[in-house]
Amino acid sequence: MFERLDFANYQSGNVAKRDQFCRKLVSGLRQRGFVRLVNHGIEPSTIDKAFATSRHFFQLPLNQKLKSPHPPTANPHRGFSAVGLENVSTISNYGREDKSSQLPLLKDMKESYDIGSERDELYSNIWPPTGVCDTFEPTFVEFFEVCYRTQLLILEAISIGLGLPTQTLSQLHAAQHNELRLTHYPAVPQEAFSTSTRIAAHTDFGSITLLFQDRVGGLEVESPPGSGSFVGIASGGPYECILNAGDCLQKWTGLCSARHRVHLPELPQGNEQARKGDVVEERFSIAYFAKPDRTAVLRPLLDGSGLGAKVSSEFVTAGEFQHMRIQGRYA
Template identity: 40%
Template sequence: MPLSNQTEPNIPIVDFKHWDERHGRQQIAQSLVDGCRDVGFVNIINHGISEAEIQEAFDWTKRLFDLTHEEKMRAPHPPGPDVHRGYSYPGLEKVSQVYGVDADREHVGKALREVKDCKESYEIGSEDNSFMPNVWLPEDVLPGFRDFGLSFYWKCNTVAQKILTALATGLQLDSADTLTQVHSGDYNQLRLLHYPPIKAEELEKQTSARMPAHSDWGSITLLFQDDCGGLQVEDPREKGRFIDATPIKNGLIMNVGDMLMRWSNAVDYLKSTLHRVTLPPLSDRFEGKDRLTRERYSIPYFLTPDMNTVVQCMEACKRLTGAPKYEPVKAGEYLQMRAKLQYEA
C-alpha cells in the first residue's frame, strides 16, 4: 500500500535516524517534546520498523478482514467493555469522549449508539496479560496469523520504549528510564482496523460515523496508516476545527494519550489531542454515483502503563507547570472508567 510523501505542515516530523548516536539524542528528544506540546501529534520517520515489515502487517490485516463474517466470528470480542480483544464487527464498538458521571446515565449511551461506527477491528495483546487474555482465530482459519500478531506486537513495543525514553529525556525527568520502568509492554494493545466503503453522504449528514472525535486513554499511541486518508486532528489554535493528518511513506504518527498528559500536568504541557476518522480529504477518493469512500486500513498500537501504576503529575513537570490539575489514579481504574460505554454490557 504505497503512501503519499506529503504531510500536513501543522504536524511536525521527528527523525529518529541518529537516535543510537549519543550526541544526537538530546536534539531528537527535544523536538519530540516540542511537537507533543504544540500539537499532541508527531510524525516519526526512521523509527525502527522496516518498510517490508509495515507492508507485511498491512497484508495480514487485509487477509484478516477479507475472511467471511462467520470466519471472523470464530474469535468474537467478549461481551461488555472489560476485555478488549478479538474481533469486533461494524457497529459493535462505539467510540466517544463521554466518561465519568455522564457514562452512568442510561440515555447517554443509548443516544450515542443511534449513530453507528462503521468499522471493524481485531485486538491483540500480550500473552502474559491475564487482565485481558487474547481471543485467537483457530489456526486453520488464518494460518500464521497468531505468530504474526505477537511478533508485530513486540516490534511495536520496542519502538514505543524508545519513544518513551526520548520523552523522558526531553522532559528532563530524573532518569531516562522513568517512563519505561512502568511500561512492561504486557498491557499494550495492537489494533488492526478496517473501514469498509460507505456513502459519503452518511458521514456528511452524520447518520453514520467512522471514528468520532476522542482522545486516547493510554500513554502514547503509534499509528500506521494506508494512503486513503481521513484521520484528522483538532487544530491546537482553534477548538472544534480539525486538520488532516496525511500519511508519510514508511512513517508512523505518534500521539500523546490521557495518561501521559496527566503525568505531565494536563493541558499546560503535553496535549492529549482530540482526533477522528472521517471523509478522506480529496474528492477523487470517492467512487460511483453514490460517492462511496475507498476502504481504509490502519494499525494503531496503544501503549499503556502496568495496571497498578499510579498516574500522577511528575515532580519535574510540577516545576514547569505548577500544582497538579488531576487527582492521582491507577492506570487500570482509569481504563475501566473510559471503556464503560465502548461496548454494551
C-alpha cells in the same frame, strides 16, 4: 503543521543530535499532541506483513471472523468486533468542560480486532481458530513485540526531552499491558458521513499510540484543542508512524492528549464534487497503544514526587483509569 521527525537522530550516537530530537519530539506533543516519525526502527517488511495479514483476515466472510469474537462487554478488550459493536462516539466529549462545543454522537463505520501481550497475566488473547487465517497469531505476536521495543525507546526520548531521568516513563510500562488494534473501514457511500464517521472523535487512554495507516487518509486532529474544529494529518503511507500522546501521558507530564477522529478523506483541490454519490474507498490501519502498568499511579512526574508514591484517594492507578474510560463503548 505536523512535523516529520527522524528517529534515527535519537539512535545516532551523537548526543547533541539526540537531545535536539528529544526537544522537538516533546515540543510537538506539547503543542499538538501528534508528530510524524520516520526511521523508527520497525522494518518495512514487518509492516507489510502485518498489513497483508490484517487485510486477509478482514476480507474473510463474516461467519469466519466471528469465530474469534470480542466479548459483548468492554473487558477483556480482545478479539474481533464487527461493524456496530463498538461505539467510540460515547466518549467523544470526555474532558470537555465547555458544553457549547460538545461533539455530536455519530455511528462508527468500522470493524476491528484487538490483541494484547501474550504475557498479560489478567487477560488472554482471543485468536482465530485453526483453519481461519493461520498466519494471524504468529504475525501479530511478533509485531506486538517489535512495537513494544520501539515504544520503550520513544518513551525514553520523551523522558529526556522533559528533563527527566531516561528510564522514568519506560519503567512504568514493564508489564506489557499494551494493546494492538487492527482496523478496517469498509468502503461506504460519501453520503453516509452526514450521520456517521469512520471512527468518532476521541482521545486515547494510554501513554502514547503508534499508528500505521495506508494512503487513503482521513485522520484528523482537533486544532486548537477544545475548538471542535478538525484538521487533516496527511498520510505518509504505512512506513511512517503517526505518534500521539494519550490521557495517561497528559496526566503525568501535561503533554497534549489530542482529540482525533477518522473522517472523510480530503478531496483534491478543485474536485469537491467528485465524490457526490460515489463510494469512499476502504481504509486499513494498525494502532499500537502503549499503556502503563495497571498499578502505575497517574500523578504528575515533573515535580519530582510521582515515582514511588503510594496510591491515594487523590490519584487513580492506570488500571482504574483505563477501566473507567472504556466503559460504555460496548453495550
